[in-house]
Every structure is written in structure tokens, then in C-alpha cells.
Amino acid sequence: MDQTTKQNGLTRRGFIRTVGFGGAAAALGIPGGVDAQAPAAAQAAAMPRRKLGKTGAEVSILCLGGMFDTINNQLLLRQAYNWGVTYWDTAEGYGNGLSEEGFGRFFTRYPETRKNIFLVTKFRTSPPDKLSEALDKGLKRLCTDYVDAFFTHGISDFSQIAGVRGWAEQMKKAGKIKWFGFSTHTNMEDCLLAAATSGWIDSIMFTYNFRLMNAPKMKEAVDACAQAGIGLTSFKTQAGGQVKPDSETEFKLLQKFLDRGFTDKQAKLKAVWENPHIAGICSQMPNLAYLSANVAAARDLTTLSETDREMLERFAHETRSGYCAGCGRICQTAVGGKVPVNDVMRCLMYYRDYGDREMARDVFAGLPAAARSQLSELDYSKAEKACPQGLAIADLMAEASRLLA
Numbered sequence: 188m189d190q191t192t193k194q195n196g197l198t199r200r201g202f203i204r205t206v207g208f209g210g211a212a213a214a215l216g217i218p219g220g221v222d223a224q225a226p227a228a229a230q231a232a233a234m235p236r237r238k239l240g241k242t243g244a245e246v247s248i249l250c251l252g253g254m255f256d257t258i259n260n261q262l263l264l265r266q267a268y269n270w271g272v273t274y275w276d277t278a279e280g281y282g283n284g285l286s287e288e289g290f291g292r293f294f295t296r297y298p299e300t301r302k303n304i305f306l307v308t309k310f311r312t313s314p315p316d317k318l319s320e321a322l323d324k325g326l327k328r329l330c331t332d333y334v335d336a337f338f339t340h341g342i343s344d345f346s347q348i349a350g351v352r353g354w355a356e357q358m359k360k361a362g363k364i365k366w367f368g369f370s371t372h373t374n375m376e377d378c379l380l381a382a383a384t385s386g387w388i389d390s391i392m393f394t395y396n397f398r399l400m401n402a403p404k405m406k407e408a409v410d411a412c413a414q415a416g417i418g419l420t421s422f423k424t425q426a427g428g429q430v431k432p433d434s435e436t437e438f439k440l441l442q443k444f445l446d447r448g449f450t451d452k453q454a455k456l457k458a459v460w461e462n463p464h465i466a467g468i469c470s471q472m473p474n475l476a477y478l479s480a481n482v483a484a485a486r487d488l489t490t491l492s493e494t495d496r497e498m499l500e501r502f503a504h505e506t507r508s509g510y511c512a513g514c515g516r517i518c519q520t521a522v523g524g525k526v527p528v529n530d531v532m533r534c535l536m537y538y539r540d541y542g543d544r545e546m547a548r549d550v551f552a553g554l555p556a557a558a559r560s561q562l563s564e565l566d567y568s569k570a571e572k573a574c575p576q577g578l579a580i581a582d583l584m585a586e587a588s589r590l591l592a
């Protein structure tokens with residue numbers, strides 16, 4: 188397995204297992220569930236759609252994240268399509284190309300669907316010649332001659348894509364991509380603010396959720412992108428953390444929202460959709476329980492009340508020291524750049540919140556060897572002082588070293 192594959196987060200072996208995001212049972216039998224008996228056209232039409240910034244594309248507000256076994260879940264893809272979930276997201280790194288292959292099989296089997304799907308794929312930052320090669324391979328796996336949007340995957344600084352602008356223009360002219368952008372789960376606000384003034388970014392997928400959305404800098408960044416016509420989609424909207432909140436706190440939240448007619452997970456989606464600048468939420472939905480619960484949430488027009496929002500804010504505040512907010516520049520600077528602290532935190536999130544130990548270990552193995560070897564030996568006192576979430580960084584790095592090495 189090459190380094191890129193590891194960094195992208197999943198091995199082929201790990202990909203084949205169904206991704207365990209936890210909580211699927213809570214999604215079953217939910218109030219407001221989808222009526223599977225309604226005619227197909229009516230079901231698809233019931234999915235709300237929003238304009239993706241200046242691209243003008245109308246996309247479903249619920250987007251299918253492809254970080255699961257798409258090859259062996261073709262019926263799930265079909266059901267997502269039937270329910271109007273027509274923004275599909277994948278990446279070269281998801282299953283080392285297997286996710287793209289699964290989408291490709293679907294398009295081969297149902298060629299008439301391709302024109303109705305807003306298809307996104309993502310590649311890690313590379314020189315333009317490598318990107319061209321990777322894009323061609325991706326298109327082949329996807330069994331299509333274009334993607335609607337191509338994203339550089341997981342940038343932490345806008346300068347990482349500075350050399351790609353000309354390449355993006357060329358690919359647009361060649362008809363291989365319609366729109367260009369990036370995804371980011373690190374230093375998101377800075378990346379968005381830089382994109383907003385760049386004049387050449389069409390769309391961004393970024394970490395955005397009920398924990399982050401009320402921070403003034405995040406609000407400024409989202410507004411700036413909206414003003415610049417950049418189409419925004421969010422991911423990691425459930426905001427699971429490195430430390431699991433105690434079950435009592437989570438259970439109370441669930442009970443309160445069930446009284447309102449939806450689950451806490453659906454409430455977290457609603458909180459994001461309430462910002463009209465977010466065109467869609469990209470969600471990993473590896474089984475029908477997740478898909479139907481999220482589709483029900485998207486179709487349900489009930490808005491959150493002031494009390495609902497306060498409950499989410501209180502929950503975010505009470506559990507903040509268990510969630511890494513992705514502001515990696517702060518802690519990395521504090522440790523002299525020796526350890527990508529927030530990347531290690533992300534591995535812990537895969538381990539704890541997703542419950543996917545193999546993926547956590549694979550991503551961890553892709554981090555620089557020097558960083559991994561000194562993980563439990565560094566002095567994190569400055570980083571802990573600077574961390575706005577108050578995370579116990581030293582303890583968590585020691586845990587990561589023990590659990591993931």
C-alpha cells in the first residue's frame with residue numbers, strides 16, 4: 188500500500204467492511220419516516236434542493252458520502268437515487284478507488300441516471316501532471332467522461348492549491364470537470380476566507396456543524412464564501428469527538444429531541460440546513476437505516492425552535508473538551524510543528540466515534556514516522572494552554588500512541 192493510500196484514509200481491506208458509524212438503530216422506526224409506497228417520481232421530488240453558489244447547479248440538500256462499500260451496496264445507491272439524493276461524493280482514497288468503482292458500476296448499469304447525479308471526486312494535493320493522471324484514472328473507475336466537481340482533498344492551507352489554478356482551467360476546457368474546489372477539515376475558516384478572495388474557487392466541502400457554526404470567524408468565512416458565490420457543502424455534521432460524551436448526557440439530548448418528533452442526529456442535520464448558505468450536507472450513509480433517517484430529516488419541514496438550538500449549544504459547550512475543532516495551526520505551532528496534533532485527533536475520532544479501528548490505524552500509519560515516534564514524549568503544555576476547546580492534548584496523544592501505533 189502506498190503512502191497516498193494510507194493518507195487518504197482507507198485501505199481496500201478496510202473499505203470492504205461496512206463502515207460503522209454507530210447509532211444506526213436509533214434511525215429505525217423514526218417518526219416522520221419515508222413512505223416507501225409513494226410513486227418514485229414523487230419521492231425524488233420530495234427531496235429539497237438548493238443552488239450550489241455561482242455554479243447554478245441545483246443539488247439535493249442531502250448528499251451521499253461514498254466512504255463505504257459502494258460496490259456491494261448497489262441497491263442502496265439505487266434507493267438514494269430514487270429518494271432524490273443526487274449529489275454523490277467520492278474520492279480516490281476511499282477504498283483506494285473502490286468507492287469510485289462502485290459508483291462506476293452503478294452508472295454502467297443505469298446509464299440514464301448519470302446526467303441527474305451531481306458527481307464529485309477528490310484527490311490529494313499533487314503537482315498538475317500527477318493530478319491529470321489521477322483524474323483520468325478516476326474517470327475510468329467512475330465510468331464517466333466528466334465529474335461535476337473536482338476537489339483537492341483535505342487541504343489545511345489555501346497555498347497548497349495555489350499551483351493548480353491553470354490546471355483546473357485546462358480540465359474545464361477539456362470537459363473533464365465542470366467545477367473546481369477543495370475539501371478541508373483543518374483550519375477551515377482560513378481556507379474559506381482565502382478562497383472567498385481568490386476569485387477562482389467554485390465550491391468547497393468543509394467541516395461544519397452545530398459545534399462550529401456559531402463561532403464569529405466561521406460565520407464570517409461562510410458569509411464571505413456565500414458573497415463570493417462559492418457553493419458550500421458540509422461534512423462531519425454529527426461532530427463526533429475524540430472523547431465520547433458520557434451516555435447520560437447523550438441520552439438526555441436524544442430524549443428531548445424525540446419529544447419534538449426527531450432524533451438528536453436529525454436535529455444536528457437540521458441545525459446545519461438552517462443556514463441557507465449551506466447547499467447540502469454530505470453524509471456517510473452505509474445502510475438503509477441511515478439513509479432513511481437522513482432522508483426523513485431532509486424532507487421534514489419542522490424547524491428547530493429557539494429551545495432546540497439552545498439545547499444543542501448547551502450540549503456542545505458541556506462536551507467541548509471532547510471535540511477537536513480542527514484549528515490545527517494553533518496546536519501545531521505550539522509544538523514547533525513536530526506533530527500534526529489535529530490529524531492525530533482525527534484518527535482518534537475514527538477510532539472512538541466511528542468505531543472504525545482499522546481506518547483509524549491506517550490514517551495514523553500515514554502520518555510522518557518522526558511525528559508518530561515522538562507522540563507520547565513531547566511537551567504539550569503550551570498547546571493545551573492555547574487550545575480553544577480545552578482538550579487534554581498530552582493524554583490524548585499518549586492514548587493515540589497506545590491505541591493506534
Ligand code: SF4
Nearest residue numbers: 511512514515518574
Ligand atoms: S487540539 Fe485544540 S488547538 Fe489543536 S486542532 Fe484540536 S481544538 Fe484546535
